[in-house]
Amino acid sequence: MDHQGLRLDGVTIALGPRALIAISHTVAPGEVLTIMGPSGSGKSTLLAYVGGFLDKAFTASGRVLAGELDLTALPPQERHVGILFQDPLLFPHMSVAGNLLFAIPQAVQGRAARESLAESALAGVDLAGLGARDPDTLSGGQKARVALARVLVSAPRALLLDEPFSKLDADLRHQMRELVFAKARASGLPVILVTHDEADAAAAGGTIVRIGA
């Protein structure tokens, strides 16, 4: 997919009388916008707004655009925004390859084409040949990489990262964030990263917006 950047155009979010977010920013293809702020400041809430699943408890305004396309007008399943959370959230009843095949868009037709896409995505995160494995048999770092491969094969317009490295130990954390940012750059995906970790923010290399301070 040809990515065109992600624009937050006058996005404001409030919880009752409490203003949480006010942001306008354009994330270029391959760039990372990092959102930092104290617990409860509204970081995950911003990602929920971009993804289209903001809880009704909040009031929000402003547009989210992918290129010229106004995502705000679309339901979540039509936004094609990929998300990685703290937990890899793999389907335990499907093989590793099954997890990826499930995420590949219907537009990719033919079993052989889908399987080959899944296999190359696994190879791209250093998990070649592990497609038949049950997710529960993988290490935490391997599961995180399957989750990354799964979100990449879903051909998202943008990638949202909600503390995706925080459950990994220091070495893995470093490797995983380098891999995620390299993949985002290579595929020209605009990324919004939510983190508490200054090293994550520095590694992301883009703009850092601090909220709720």
Ligand SMILES: Nc1ncnc2c1ncn2[C@@H]1O[C@H](COP(=O)(O)OP(=O)(O)OP(=O)(O)O)[C@@H](O)[C@H]1O
């Ligand atoms: N569904 C909801 N209904 C009402 N209030 C909510 C709901 N979800 C979150 N909140 C509140 O909205 C505020 C922002 O929450 P949010 O999860 O976005 O914070 P955060 O910055 O991501 O925090 P953390 O760093 O702890 O994950 C908090 O005060 C939280 O208690």
